[in-house]
Amino acid sequence: QQQVKQSPQSLIVQKGGISIINCAYENTAFDYFPWYQQFPGKGPALLIAIRPDVSEKKEGRFTISFNKSAKQFSLHIMDSQPGDSATYFCAPNSGGSNYKLTFGKGTLLTVNP
Amino acid sequence: DAGITQSPRYKITETGRQVTLMCHQTWSHSYMFWYRQDLGHGLRLIYYSAAADITDKGEVPDGYVVSRSKTENFPLTLESATRSQTSVYFCASSRVGELFFGEGSRLTVL
Numbered sequence: 001q002q003q004v005k006q007s008p009q010s011l012i013v014q015k016g017g018i019s020i021i022n023c024a025y026e027n028t029a030f031d032y033f034p035w036y037q038q039f040p041g042k043g044p045a046l047l048i049a050i051r052p053d054v055s056e057k058k059e060g061r062f063t064i065s066f067n068k069s070a071k072q073f074s075l076h077i078m079d080s081q082p083g084d085s086a087t088y089f090c091a092p093n094s095g096g097s098n099y100k101l102t103f104g105k106g107t108l109l110t111v112n113p
Numbered sequence: 114d115a116g117i118t119q120s121p122r123y124k125i126t127e128t129g130r131q132v133t134l135m136c137h138q139t140w141s142h143s144y145m146f147w148y149r150q151d152l153g154h155g156l157r158l159i160y161y162s163a164a165a166d167i168t169d170k171g172e173v174p175d176g177y178v179v180s181r182s183k184t185e186n187f188p189l190t191l192e193s194a195t196r197s198q199t200s201v202y203f204c205a206s207s208r209v210g211e212l213f214f215g216e217g218s219r220l221t222v223l
Contacts, residue, residue, distance in 0.1 A: 034211065041216070041217075043214030044212070101146075103156040105154065105155035
């Protein structure tokens with residue numbers, strides 16, 4: 001049973017464009033919705049996260065949009081830069097139950113100069 | 114520097130050999146995890162630990178053994194390596210919903 005579905009698998013965007021990555025989940029008990037960013041040869045690192053009491057959170061060029069009724073959340077990267085080229089993972093979870101993290105399969109983002 | 118250190122970063126071994134991947138954290142986080150990352154599968158949880166001497170299986174535990182005698186260390190052992198265990202292994206610790214990952218150990222089993 002796939003609890004977390006991430007799309008697309010890969011994405012190519014021109015510099016300055018908008019990158020959008022989606023994550024759908026099934027578990028209604030999830031209450032913490034993070035995105036992780038992973039550069040080649042490195043471990044993933046938390047990029048941005050949202051809790052369900054808000055529908056949107058913005059940090060610089062990165063925005064999370066959260067749709068509780070649809071059980072989906074999205075990562076938007078505005079003015080995408082070549083340095084944003086990385087693999088992005090969603091990992092919705094019940095924040096207090098640290099061991100229940102299930103990662104999406106990842107989206108490989110390539111930003112062309 | 115504070116953080117998570119994994120060793121070795123690269124390891125080549127042969128089928129049937131025992132291999133231990135080391136993980137050390139400096140934050141004293143209670144939770145620690147081992148993930149493997151494979152193309153097409155993303156990150157899959159192998160084992161996790163809620164505290165010293167408390168460990169439990171994740172999604173893909175077969176063929177792996179863990180121990181945690183001290184809070185800061187969480188070694189992963191492949192008792193008899195198989196080719197299907199060729200992968201990149203990540204250790205992580207957790208602070209309330211956020212994972213902090215090491216840089217990974219790339220293991221090749223010939």
